Every structure is written in C-alpha cells, then in structure tokens.
Amino acid sequence: MAVGIYFFKFANNFTFGGITGLAVLVAKTGVMSASDFTFLTNMLLLLLGFIVLGKKFGLKTAYCSTLLSVTLSLLERIYPMSHPLTDQPMLELTFAIALPAFGSAILFNIGASSGGTDIIAAILKKYSDFNIGRALLLTDLVITIAGCFVFDIETGLYSFLGLAVRSLMIDNVIESFNLCKYFNVVCDNPEPICDFIMHELHRSATTCEAKGAFSGEPKSLVFTVLNRHQAIRLRNYIKEVEPTAFILISNTSEIIGKGFHNTI
Incomplete structure (x- = not known):
C-alpha cells in the first residue's frame, strides 16, 4: 500500500x-x-x-x-x-x-x-x-x-x-x-463419495434421499462445500468412481459455519 x-x-x-x-x-x-x-x-x-x-x-x-x-x-x-x-x-x-x-x-x-x-x-x-x-x-x-x-x-x-x-x-x-465451490451431486451410491470427502479431503457432507423424475428410480443427493483445489480432486474422483453421477458445481463466497472463514 x-x-x-x-x-x-x-x-x-x-x-x-x-x-x-x-x-x-x-x-x-x-x-x-x-x-x-x-x-x-x-x-x-x-x-x-x-x-x-x-x-x-x-x-x-x-x-x-x-x-x-x-x-x-x-x-x-x-x-x-x-x-x-x-x-x-x-x-x-x-x-x-x-x-x-x-x-x-x-x-x-x-x-x-x-x-x-x-x-x-x-x-x-x-x-x-x-x-x-x-x-x-x-x-x-x-x-x-x-x-x-x-x-x-x-x-x-x-x-x-x-x-x-x-x-x-x-x-x-x-x-x-473467500471463493469456494458448492457441490450438489446426484448419484446412485453416495458412500464412496462421502468417504473420499471425509478421509481424503478432510471435509464433511450432507446426504439425503431423492427420486429421479423421469426414471422414478431412487437417487442420493450429496451436498458439500470445498476450496478450489479440493473441488478439482472431488470432481475427478466422482468421474472415476461413478461416471453417471450428475454434478452441479457453483461458486460461493458467503459461507457461514464451522471450518470456514465466516463462522457464527
């Protein structure tokens, strides 16, 4: 300055x-x-x-x-x-x-x-x-x-x-x-993805059950927020273990919660 x-x-x-x-x-x-x-x-x-x-x-x-x-x-x-x-x-x-x-x-x-x-x-x-x-x-x-x-x-x-x-x-x-990546993953088997997030990236995630509107088949949703480097690793991992997964990745900088800059 x-x-x-x-x-x-x-x-x-x-x-x-x-x-x-x-x-x-x-x-x-x-x-x-x-x-x-x-x-x-x-x-x-x-x-x-x-x-x-x-x-x-x-x-x-x-x-x-x-x-x-x-x-x-x-x-x-x-x-x-x-x-x-x-x-x-x-x-x-x-x-x-x-x-x-x-x-x-x-x-x-x-x-x-x-x-x-x-x-x-x-x-x-x-x-x-x-x-x-x-x-x-x-x-x-x-x-x-x-x-x-x-x-x-x-x-x-x-x-x-x-x-x-x-x-x-x-x-x-x-x-x-403060830019991070917000993941919304629609998949058939969330366990390997959640294990990778917790044990390799040392982050956590939230899962919930869903159903495909077209197929009617049961699906799982995985939500997580990662930094840019971690996001690249997770994206590549999901493509490898579950190539049929549907992944939505969004930019976010306002994150309030444990483990991030803006903590309540």
Missing part, C-alpha cells in the same frame, strides 16, 4: 479517496506534508475506531495504520519525489489503484483496516446495508470532487476513474479470497 500511495498516488496528485487523497490536497496548501497529515489524521480516526468498532478491530488497525504512516514518512525522507516516475498517467493510475486496493482487501478480509476513511467505511457497513466498496465510494467522493478544483480537470478525471475502479476491485478481491 505504501509503495502504491507514495510513488504513484502522491506523485501524480491523485485524490481518489482515503485520508491519503485528502493529504494530497493539504500538501498543496503547504501547511504540512502529505505523509505527516496522513499520520496525524489516522491517529485521530483510530480513536474513533476503538470507540465504535471495538478493541479487536482497533488493535489490528492501529498496527497497520501506524506502520503505513511511518513507512510513508520514511519514503518521503529517503526518496523525495518532485515529479512522477513516468510520463504515462494511465500507467501510473493503474499502479496507484491496484497496489493499495489489493492491500485494503487483504486487511478487510482479516477484519482490520489501514485506517483513515477505511474506518468510516467499516462503521457505515456495520450500521447500514452498504458493502465495503459502496461505503468507501460514499466516504471518499467529497475528497475526489475537491481535487477537481485544487488541481487541473485532467487530474480530477483520473481521480474519479481511480475511485470507481478501486471500490469495485476491493469487493472483487475480497470475494476471490
């Missing part, structure tokens, strides 16, 4: 979202540097996070937010930048979006944050129906609009593009982290 923000976002005056976006505006006034403003504001928002979101969220976020702020300050002193790395703003925008968004997605996925307006977004998510991407879009929109007035319209338009893509990318990355 620090690399993407310092080398690509700060250097190009991109203001899409976050305290780092606001820091770009403040740095333009000469009151303080973008890194110092980021550190000061993150500390204030961390206090808000402790109060509203609880101690566990605050401790994780305090570590990440402080590390990010200190790293930005170090980069500013070790490698001061007076201009962008390249003369290709779209290329720079790509890295300014991808690196911080990927980092934010990792942190949100473990219940933490890099601080700043991510904390405000998490509060909105807790008390409303917004997902993280929409919450970030709402909290960061005002900062991006302000960038159009402080800098030229071209920089402002790049910032709007960055804001939209970043919000979508965070949600997609989080979903890909």
Whole structure:
C-alpha cells in the first residue's frame, strides 16, 4: 500500500479517496506534508475506531495504520519525489489503484483496516446495508470532487476513474479470497463419495434421499462445500468412481459455519 500511495498516488496528485487523497490536497496548501497529515489524521480516526468498532478491530488497525504512516514518512525522507516516475498517467493510475486496493482487501478480509476513511467505511457497513466498496465510494467522493478544483480537470478525471475502479476491485478481491465451490451431486451410491470427502479431503457432507423424475428410480443427493483445489480432486474422483453421477458445481463466497472463514 505504501509503495502504491507514495510513488504513484502522491506523485501524480491523485485524490481518489482515503485520508491519503485528502493529504494530497493539504500538501498543496503547504501547511504540512502529505505523509505527516496522513499520520496525524489516522491517529485521530483510530480513536474513533476503538470507540465504535471495538478493541479487536482497533488493535489490528492501529498496527497497520501506524506502520503505513511511518513507512510513508520514511519514503518521503529517503526518496523525495518532485515529479512522477513516468510520463504515462494511465500507467501510473493503474499502479496507484491496484497496489493499495489489493492491500485494503487483504486487511478487510482479516477484519482490520489501514485506517483513515477505511474506518468510516467499516462503521457505515456495520450500521447500514452498504458493502465495503459502496461505503468507501460514499466516504471518499467529497475528497475526489475537491481535487477537481485544487488541481487541473485532467487530474480530477483520473481521480474519479481511480475511485470507481478501486471500490469495485476491493469487493472483487475480497470475494476471490473467500471463493469456494458448492457441490450438489446426484448419484446412485453416495458412500464412496462421502468417504473420499471425509478421509481424503478432510471435509464433511450432507446426504439425503431423492427420486429421479423421469426414471422414478431412487437417487442420493450429496451436498458439500470445498476450496478450489479440493473441488478439482472431488470432481475427478466422482468421474472415476461413478461416471453417471450428475454434478452441479457453483461458486460461493458467503459461507457461514464451522471450518470456514465466516463462522457464527
């Protein structure tokens, strides 16, 4: 996140979202540097996070937010930048979006944050129906609009593009982290399939009796959820031991229960 923000976002005056976006505006006034403003504001928002979101969220976020702020300050002193790395703003925008968004997605996925307006977004998510991407879009929109007035319209338009893509990318990355495969297997003999799931894949399954609508013959249904690697093994195994089985495989990322990320 620090690399993407310092080398690509700060250097190009991109203001899409976050305290780092606001820091770009403040740095333009000469009151303080973008890194110092980021550190000061993150500390204030961390206090808000402790109060509203609880101690566990605050401790994780305090570590990440402080590390990010200190790293930005170090980069500013070790490698001061007076201009962008390249003369290709779209290329720079790509890295300014991808690196911080990927980092934010990792942190949100473990219940933490890099601080700043991510904390405000998490509060909105807790008390409303917004997902993280929409919450970030709402909290960061005002900062991006302000960038159009402080800098030229071209920089402002790049910032709007960055804001939209970043919000979508965070949600997609989080979903890909938690993506699993849901199996619905219609078969004649569920025992070997269930044994393979339990003893080879170390997962469990649910079975129930069914009847073929066309043939009227008794069938068995096997339900299970696996990660992508396990899903490939089970699919190949079923094709080998019971090639006549009917297999439905669906993607799912919202799984609540023992053994998965979202546990009640």
